Amino acid sequence: MHVSTVADPSQGGAEAKSPLYVLFLAVVAAISGFLFGFDTAVINSVLLFLRRQFSLSNLETEVAASSLLLGCLLGAAGASLIGDRIGRRKSLLLAAILFAVSTVGAALANSVTMFSIGRLAGGLAIGLASVLTPVYISEVAPARSRGRLVSMNQLAITVGILSAYVVGWGLARLGENSWRWMLGVAAIPALAFFLGLLAIPESPRWLIGNGQREKGRLVLSRIYGAEQADLEVQAVEESAACEQGTWSEVFSRPMRRPLMVALGLAILCQVTGINTVLYYGSILISEHFKGANSSSALMANVIIGSSNLISTLIALRCLDRWGRRTMLLTGSAGMAVSLALFVAAYLTPGRCAAPDSCVRS
Numbered sequence: 001m002h003v004s005t006v007a008d009p010s011q012g013g014a015e016a017k018s019p020l021y022v023l024f025l026a027v028v029a030a031i032s033g034f035l036f037g038f039d040t041a042v043i044n045s046v047l048l049f050l051r052r053q054f055s056l057s058n059l060e061t062e063v064a065a066s067s068l069l070l071g072c073l074l075g076a077a078g079a080s081l082i083g084d085r086i087g088r089r090k091s092l093l094l095a096a097i098l099f100a101v102s103t104v105g106a107a108l109a110n111s112v113t114m115f116s117i118g119r120l121a122g123g124l125a126i127g128l129a130s131v132l133t134p135v136y137i138s139e140v141a142p143a144r145s146r147g148r149l150v151s152m153n154q155l156a157i158t159v160g161i162l163s164a165y166v167v168g169w170g171l172a173r174l175g176e177n178s179w180r181w182m183l184g185v186a187a188i189p190a191l192a193f194f195l196g197l198l199a200i201p202e203s204p205r206w207l208i209g210n211g212q213r214e215k216g217r218l219v220l221s222r223i224y225g226a227e228q229a230d231l232e233v234q235a236v237e238e239s240a241a242c243e244q245g246t247w248s249e250v251f252s253r254p255m256r257r258p259l260m261v262a263l264g265l266a267i268l269c270q271v272t273g274i275n276t277v278l279y280y281g282s283i284l285i286s287e288h289f290k291g292a293n294s295s296s297a298l299m300a301n302v303i304i305g306s307s308n309l310i311s312t313l314i315a316l317r318c319l320d321r322w323g324r325r326t327m328l329l330t331g332s333a334g335m336a337v338s339l340a341l342f343v344a345a346y347l348t349p350g351r352c353a354a355p356d357s358c359v360r361s
Helices: 019-054 058-086 088-107 112-140 143-174 178-184 187-198 204-209 213-224 226-240 253-270 274-288 294-322 324-347
Strands: none
Touching: 019 058, 019 088, 019 112, 019 143, 019 178, 019 187, 019 213, 019 274, 019 294, 058 088, 058 112, 088 112, 088 178, 088 187, 112 143, 112 204, 143 178, 143 294, 204 213, 204 226, 213 226, 274 294, 274 324, 294 324
């Protein structure tokens, strides 16, 4: 088994000779994070109109919303294999094409089946990008700035979520077909992502690890300078030589506790219930709260997306100061309180008893 890990070629803490170039590489790769956030969150606004146009049942609504997530699962499961086989850059180019095909296909769909297929393709793109974008950024970034640059991807995700909510709110006035424009507008950043990837090199680590040592050294020369590049090449080769392993080692006794912690954190972060709000917030608000309508529900999405972005900026600012554990405990407590308040509001007497009568476009 090949265990893919993030290399640290800058063992000596070398700084980039071209920090703007490294920033450019990270920004281009992080566009995938924006598309990740946008495609994930836009369904919140789209469902309001999609349900009415195609007269969807609850089951069909769930299929339309969850098809993207199925694609995410499949894309993420195969991302490491694809990234190791054809390279980080080519894999991200594939994701860019899938992003574009997905957003155009879903926007032009004339049935919930075609819509779900289009969204499935978008999920494949998200799965690929969510795994390989942080890997690519980490493999081109110097050690001292690696954490900050990799965090750009998470920031881009939250910006994408907020953008999806703003676009949904702004385009809702176009009428019953506004959901098509909400989806189609994502073709613009998808094209920008594709063109940006054409202008950046393959990961130097992947190049060196796949027998293209000179090409890898040229990329590292542009990042670190010619003198430091040779040392970086040597460090990458030494690190790559230590990456072979077996599944038995992954599940060995020394690895069990770290593995359980990692899996536990990943699962607990996803089962808090926040995805219900991110995907179905507009429906929950417009159909279950007296006096709410589509416009106010979409505006509520913008507020949710704004608070998400602000919280992300605070977390990025305070992460090194407060520590990871403190931030996790604070975030978990905040999620518990906010979700409890949401449930209390939902159960408060006076909410809409007949949801259909509360929905006004």
